[in-house]
Amino acid sequence: MKLPIYMDNHATTxxxxxxxxxxxxxxxxxxxxxxxxxxxxxxxAEEAVELARQQIAQLIGATAKEIxxxxxxxxxxxxxxxxxxxxxxxxxxxxxxAVTEHKAVLDSCKRLEKYGYRVTYLPVDKxxxxxxDDVKRAITDKTILxxxxxxxxxxxxxxxxEEIGRIAREHSVLMHTDAVQAIGKIPFNVxxxxxxxxxxxxxxxxxxxxxxxxxxxxxxxRVQLVPLIDGGGHERxxxxxxxxxxxxxxxxxxxxxxxxxxxxxxERLRRLRDRLRDGILEAIPEVYVNGHPTKRLPGNLNMSFAxxxxxxxxxxxxxxxxxxxxxxxxxxxxxxxxxxxxGLGEDLAHSSIRFGIGRFNTEEEIDFTIDQVVSAVTKxxxxxxxxxxxxxxxxxxxxQWQTHH
Amino acid sequence: xxxxxxxxxxxxxxxxxxxxxxxxxxxxxGLVGAPECGDVMKLQIKVNKQGIIEDAKFKxxxxxxxxxxxxxxxxxVKGKTLEEALAIKNIxxxxxxxxxPIKIHCSVLAEDAIKSAIADYKKKQAxxxxxxxxR
Numbered sequence: 001m002k003l004p005i006y007m008d009n010h011a012t013t014x015x016x017x018x019x020x021x022x023x024x025x026x027x028x029x030x031x032x033x034x035x036x037x038x039x040x041x042x043x044x045a046e047e048a049v050e051l052a053r054q055q056i057a058q059l060i061g062a063t064a065k066e067i068x069x070x071x072x073x074x075x076x077x078x079x080x081x082x083x084x085x086x087x088x089x090x091x092x093x094x095x096x097x098a099v100t101e102h103k104a105v106l107d108s109c110k111r112l113e114k115y116g117y118r119v120t121y122l123p124v125d126k127x128x129x130x131x132x133d134d135v136k137r138a139i140t141d142k143t144i145l146x147x148x149x150x151x152x153x154x155x156x157x158x159x160x161x162e163e164i165g166r167i168a169r170e171h172s173v174l175m176h177t178d179a180v181q182a183i184g185k186i187p188f189n190v191x192x193x194x195x196x197x198x199x200x201x202x203x204x205x206x207x208x209x210x211x212x213x214x215x216x217x218x219x220x221x222r223v224q225l226v227p228l229i230d231g232g233g234h235e236r237x238x239x240x241x242x243x244x245x246x247x248x249x250x251x252x253x254x255x256x257x258x259x260x261x262x263x264x265x266x267e268r269l270r271r272l273r274d275r276l277r278d279g280i281l282e283a284i285p286e287v288y289v290n291g292h293p294t295k296r297l298p299g300n301l302n303m304s305f306a307x308x309x310x311x312x313x314x315x316x317x318x319x320x321x322x323x324x325x326x327x328x329x330x331x332x333x334x335x336x337x338x339x340x341x342x343g344l345g346e347d348l349a350h351s352s353i354r355f356g357i358g359r360f361n362t363e364e365e366i367d368f369t370i371d372q373v374v375s376a377v378t379k380x381x382x383x384x385x386x387x388x389x390x391x392x393x394x395x396x397x398x399x400q401w402q403t404h405h
Numbered sequence: 406x407x408x409x410x411x412x413x414x415x416x417x418x419x420x421x422x423x424x425x426x427x428x429x430x431x432x433x434x435g436l437v438g439a440p441e442c443g444d445v446m447k448l449q450i451k452v453n454k455q456g457i458i459e460d461a462k463f464k465x466x467x468x469x470x471x472x473x474x475x476x477x478x479x480x481x482v483k484g485k486t487l488e489e490a491l492a493i494k495n496i497x498x499x500x501x502x503x504x505x506p507i508k509i510h511c512s513v514l515a516e517d518a519i520k521s522a523i524a525d526y527k528k529k530q531a532x533x534x535x536x537x538x539x540r
Contacts, residue, residue, distance in 0.1 A: 309443055311468035315408070315416055335443070346441035383422055383472065385447035385464040386440060401439035402521070 003319045005365045009299060009358030010153050010181060011323060015250065016206035016359070022253040023208065026246035034243045035234060045245045052252025059255040060198060061189035062215050068235045069248055072212035073180045075228070076199035077104040079214055079239065080176045083225030084145045084197070085112050088174070092142035098122040098130050099341045102178055105147055118142070126343050127292035128157035136167050145174045150182035154338040154354055155291030156300025158186065165194025174223060180204055184258030185266060185297050190215060196223050202247065206359060207254030211247035265359060270298040272357050272366050277301050279370035284377050290339060290352060299357040304348040307387040308380040313353060316376025320369045323354045408469055409503035415473035420480050423462040425449040430533055433526025435518040444471045444511065448518035450482060450490070452526055458482045458490055463518070470508040474498050474515035487523050
């Protein structure tokens with residue numbers, strides 16, 4: 001077993017060696033510009049791009065022409081939201097989204113609010129789920145877009161997209177979903193899920209960074225967008241710029257592998273995740289699983305370790321790369337807004353860790369991680385005045401804390 | 406963000422972890438911070454008849470820098486008079502541990518913990534004197 005162990009696969013994934021092999025020829029030999037129509041270099045590049053488009057479309061049940069390549073999911077989210085807002089501004093100015101969305105969605109919406117659009121940010125329940133009835137109630141005759149992520153990047157909760165999509169369709173409102181964490185992990189079909197725009201990225205499915213896509217429905221309804229980036233009119237005029245051919249080839253290959261291996265891989269990840277969860281829960285008290293018990297991504301585990309601060313816990317398990325739910329590492333010192341939206345107290349939000357189990361994690365690594373977590377939490381609780389007070393029977397909620405910030 | 410070697414050393418081998426009897430008249434206890442802010446420090450001092458801090462203990466809920474700041478604070482106050490301990494400034498802790506700007510609040514909290522422990526000790530002593538006067 002090699003240390004450190006990578007277990008932060010919601011942040012990014014390593015490139016699968018098969019993906020890397022597929023990309024290689026497109027750097028040195030087949031380096032052509034896919035838009036060059038006059039020679040074999042261009043044709044080869046175009047052919048490779050079209051194959052990738054097909055592979056990605058298949059993974060989500062779409063047709064190749066509906067795939068627009070972008071620089072990544074942040075751009076896809078920006079393009080979907082701002083592109084629709086601008087295109088359909090005569091029809092309305094209202095957008096519905098949720099408080100637990102990714103910042104690329106939330107901040108795109110905030111930008112639009114500055115330009116006079118109205119945005120409804122739906123709440124979530126204690127599991128992070130959106131109530132489709134809340135969506136229905138929020139729709140007005142001015143609503144042009146609903147944007148709800150398929151699976152959350154922190155707690156892995158899977159939203160009822162099919163139902164929300166049906167509501168959107170009944171009201172002739174466009175439906176966008178950021179499906180970055182879900183694609184390749186759980187079955188996804190643009191038609192059965194009633195979605196019109198889908199943000200995708202390669203680097204969460206063992207493809208390269210810097211390449212993403214936006215699915216844009218062509219029929220029933222035909223979705224139109226105002227582009228963010230103007231230029232040579234690539235990608236049906238929705239996203240100009242020379243295509244990143246090697247990355248697109250890698251994205252396609254990654255999608256093909258994900259499609260072929262998803263059933264077995266999801267099962268394996270679920271087993272590893274449950275082993276990690278149960279191993280920790282059985283060894284130490286006062287550990288809580290954040291998110292939904294069953295409606296969640298197979299490789300996701302998010303836990304709060306009461307009376308232990310998240311960043312110090314990360315230090316204690318330094319041989320395992322995971323992520324802390326509290327953004328104490330950033331300048332903000334704010335715990336995760338997603339965990340706070342679940343109604344988790346700030347103390348538990350500060351005590352949370354996100355494990356993202358991926359294709360290359362092994363059972364041995366899971367067992368090593370259990371040992372590391374258990375010994376670090378035990379040590380830090382010995383060090384924790386809160387743990388000591390609770391053992392003495394003091395109710396922490398009744399203590400007058402001296403706060404400074 | 407990488408931690409300095411000194412922070413890692415204090416985290417791996419925290420000095421003076423533990424608790425003193427908070428009801429003892431010669432012990433002063435400081436409890437600062439709040440769980441929802443992500444850090445709570447408990448720092449205790451035991452003061453002898455000569456007014457010297459002869460023992461100090463801490464427990465901290467917080468990031469590695471918070472643990473290191475309080476661990477260092479217990480090392481520094483030991484053997485000092487109350488006046489000398491009160492002279493310890495957060496900036497001294499920042500320098501010793503090479504804390505980055507976003508972790509300065511950890512050193513502030515450690516300074517507060519020292520002051521709070523000393524204030525608690527002085528309050529206890531004042532109450533004792535009052536009792537003796539009333540007797």
